[in-house]
Amino acid sequence: MTATAEASAPALHNALELVLADVTDRTPSIRSFTFRDPAGNELPPYVPGSHIIVHSGDKANAYSLTGSGVLTAEYTISVLRVDNGGGGSAALHQLAPGARLSVSRPRSAFAPVATARHHLLIAAGIGITPMLSHMRAATEWGHSASLLYAYRQGEGAHLDDVRELCGERLLECTDRSSFLAALGVRLGEQPLGTHLYVCGPQGFMDTVLSAAAVAGWPPSRLHSEPFGTADLDPGQPFSVTLGRSGAVVDVPSGTSLLKALEDSGHKVPFMCRQGVCGECILPVLRGTPEHRDLYLSEAEKTANNSIMCCVSRSRDAGLEIDL
Amino acid sequence: MLSTQESTLTPSARRFPFPFREDSYRYSTNVEPAPQFVPTDAGGWGDRLIEIDPHYGSELEERAAILDRDPSRIAMLPHMGPAVWDTITTLLPVLATDYPDVMCFTREGRRCHWRNDLLGLDIDFVIGDASTLPMEPLRFIGSQIQDDIALLDQREDALWLDAGVITFAADWSLGFDVGMRFLEVHGPVPRVHEEQIITRAQQFLMRLQPGEKFRRTNWTMTVDRRLDTSTETYPEWGPDRLEVVDDPDLAKRLHLRVEVQHLIRLPHSGAILFLVRTHMISLAEISAVPAWRQRLGRVLAELPEDMADYKGISRYRHAAAQWLLGG
Ligand code: HEM
Ligand code: FES
Numbered sequence: 305m306t307a308t309a310e311a312s313a314p315a316l317h318n319a320l321e322l323v324l325a326d327v328t329d330r331t332p333s334i335r336s337f338t339f340r341d342p343a344g345n346e347l348p349p350y351v352p353g354s355h356i357i358v359h360s361g362d363k364a365n366a367y368s369l370t371g372s373g374v375l376t377a378e379y380t381i382s383v384l385r386v387d388n389g390g391g392g393s394a395a396l397h398q399l400a401p402g403a404r405l406s407v408s409r410p411r412s413a414f415a416p417v418a419t420a421r422h423h424l425l426i427a428a429g430i431g432i433t434p435m436l437s438h439m440r441a442a443t444e445w446g447h448s449a450s451l452l453y454a455y456r457q458g459e460g461a462h463l464d465d466v467r468e469l470c471g472e473r474l475l476e477c478t479d480r481s482s483f484l485a486a487l488g489v490r491l492g493e494q495p496l497g498t499h500l501y502v503c504g505p506q507g508f509m510d511t512v513l514s515a516a517a518v519a520g521w522p523p524s525r526l527h528s529e530p531f532g533t534a535d536l537d538p539g540q541p542f543s544v545t546l547g548r549s550g551a552v553v554d555v556p557s558g559t560s561l562l563k564a565l566e567d568s569g570h571k572v573p574f575m576c577r578q579g580v581c582g583e584c585i586l587p588v589l590r591g592t593p594e595h596r597d598l599y600l601s602e603a604e605k606t607a608n609n610s611i612m613c614c615v616s617r618s619r620d621a622g623l624e625i626d627l
Numbered sequence: 628m629l630s631t632q633e634s635t636l637t638p639s640a641r642r643f644p645f646p647f648r649e650d651s652y653r654y655s656t657n658v659e660p661a662p663q664f665v666p667t668d669a670g671g672w673g674d675r676l677i678e679i680d681p682h683y684g685s686e687l688e689e690r691a692a693i694l695d696r697d698p699s700r701i702a703m704l705p706h707m708g709p710a711v712w713d714t715i716t717t718l719l720p721v722l723a724t725d726y727p728d729v730m731c732f733t734r735e736g737r738r739c740h741w742r743n744d745l746l747g748l749d750i751d752f753v754i755g756d757a758s759t760l761p762m763e764p765l766r767f768i769g770s771q772i773q774d775d776i777a778l779l780d781q782r783e784d785a786l787w788l789d790a791g792v793i794t795f796a797a798d799w800s801l802g803f804d805v806g807m808r809f810l811e812v813h814g815p816v817p818r819v820h821e822e823q824i825i826t827r828a829q830q831f832l833m834r835l836q837p838g839e840k841f842r843r844t845n846w847t848m849t850v851d852r853r854l855d856t857s858t859e860t861y862p863e864w865g866p867d868r869l870e871v872v873d874d875p876d877l878a879k880r881l882h883l884r885v886e887v888q889h890l891i892r893l894p895h896s897g898a899i900l901f902l903v904r905t906h907m908i909s910l911a912e913i914s915a916v917p918a919w920r921q922r923l924g925r926v927l928a929e930l931p932e933d934m935a936d937y938k939g940i941s942r943y944r945h946a947a948a949q950w951l952l953g954g
Contacts, residue, residue, distance in 0.1 A: 348838055350895065373895050409837070410837060415897045418706040419780070419782060575658065576656070576660075
């Protein structure tokens with residue numbers, strides 16, 4: 305599964321520089337890419353269902369990792385080529401082994417629920433990729449899981465992988481009506497304590513989630529792949545006026561106000577740099593902060609007379625702080 | 628100018644995580660990235676995730692004895708198996724990197740080798756196969772570090788305390804708390820609910836990304852450097868709190884007890900690993916560092932009554948403050 309993270313991508317925070325070790329065609333339009341550490345070191349392990357953000361050209365895209373996340377000599381993603389897409393899948397498809405890429409650390413936003421008695425995985429098309437990760441992890445840890453996989457004839461990516469991995473636990477559908485019938489059966493027969501995970505095109509996910517709701521599944525047991533929620537977005541560039549000196553400090557996209565103040569020689573107390581501890585609060589004299597912290601109350605945020613400079617930014621050009 | 632006499636500093640004072648940034652103390656969501664070195668008036672601390680000190684052997688022996696005596700100090704709900712292995716494969720490499728002279732970890736796929744010369748241990752084990760470890764996996768990792776360990780699972784938009792090895796609790800009980808939500812665990816703490824400190828902490832923790840590490844400190848006081856002040860053993864240590872007030876040895880018996888708590892998102896299971904490392908220093912030792920002596924004295928004198936009651940120090944804190952500020 306893929307989603308466009310940024311149209312024009314900011315520098316990745318704490319990224320890994322990896323080498324493309326292998327390229328394999330899965331279907332005429334889906335290609336797998338395997339990345340390794342250039343020095344041969346292990347890569348950080350990851351939670352099943354995690355994604356990485358891959359930079360290619362001036363584009364960045366999120367792609368699901370397909371391994372279990374335990375043994376991480378390499379990262380493998382599968383990418384559907386979208387010729388006019390904004391995320392750079394076409395550029396990725398041009399790459400040959402040996403290419404060097406900047407890749408984010410794995411982010412978890414679609415994790416298996418540890419207490420589930422059974423994991424019901426439902427995928428369509430390229431949505432198979434996080435399910436492969438879930439299924440591999442479930443198999444390695446001996447957890448109960450089954451997969452319902454919908455794809456168009458001739459376009460099923462990773463079929464060999466899932467057939468070998470799942471055996472009896474796999475049900476394949478290649479048209480809409482057989483899928484809907486199979487879905488109805490699966491939703492009806494799942495034992496208490498089953499969690500459902502769905503990934504595929506938005507319309508497909510909506511269909512599955514509403515059918516599950518109709519069949520009486522509580523929302524807490526339904527999980528769909530949401531990309532991009534785990535990251536704080538880098539924000540727009542802005543500048544801030546320092547009330548006491550009149551100096552103006554520029555804050556580029558991807559740089560926090562706190563960092564920009566520090567870089568221009570201003571000392572601001574801080575601790576967490578995450579918007580929770582409260583240390584970095586600064587009085588606002590003019591302008592409208594874009595509050596992104598967890599520290600200020602709703603009332604304080606509306607009053608707009610303070611800003612947590614480690615995470616918050618400005619909504620307009622006229623931000624002035626008492627510093 | 629308050630000057631510190633180097634000669635009277637104990638080694639534990641040099642590395643002591645003195646927690647006060649001001650002359651008064653209030654609760655806050657005081658988290659910061661870890662590890663990072665913090666200089667203090669006596670030295671500094673915090674450059675390592677896992678701190679091994681001269682008490683290593685004796686504290687681990689004490690933990691083993693407590694677990695033998697009272698198995699309720701270790702608990703694990705059945706779904707926490709992968710999180711425990713994740714803890715093992717996260718912490719052993721950290722130890723090997725920080726203490727290369729005495730510890731070594733190597734891994735080939737699921738097969739691991741671990742050598743810990745401090746304990747005379749040299750073992751091969753397989754991730755996921757508990758029978759390859761000398762004891763159950765959670766107890767095993769608890770036998771390698773001085774920290775107490777808690778593991779929180781994230782689901783249903785909440786964090787759940789679902790496993791732990793807690794032998795050195797500052798007046799709480801794992802047996803009572805296991806299976807509870809993070810917010811429920813903090814139920815007895817005054818002030819933090821009105822002040823949104825715990826909800827904010829939970830939101831922060833739920834957003835932590837795999838591999839991210841933060842820490843915070845917490846503190847209380849303890850009579851006689853006793854590590855095991857869990858609710859279960861209250862009858863053994865509770866009465867000391869009254870009796871110590873009139874003891875001429877008050878300054879030697881009363882200890883500032885500081886917990887360095889690490890908050891780590893485990894990379895594969897996605898669980899939150901919560902490590903609690905307890906450090907203690909007597910008022911007598913503190914008095915070798917005049918800045919600490921004065922600051923702790925002022926904090927104790929000023930601390931609001933509800934917080935002092937909750938920490939269980941209200942009977943002796945004014946006596947302690949007087950001793951610290953008097954001389
Ligand atoms: C940023 C994270 C956290 C914050 C801000 C926080 C805050 C606090 C505070 C202010 C207290 C009162 C301490 C005192 O006065 O001595 C407390 C107690 C406690 N905390 Fe936390 N805490 C955090 C994380 C955790 C975690 C991850 C656990 C793991 C389960 C935990 C377990 C406890 C327990 C068991 C107590 C004692 C409660 C009792 O009296 O029964 N805390 N915490
Ligand atoms: S540094 Fe903690 S809120 Fe900004």
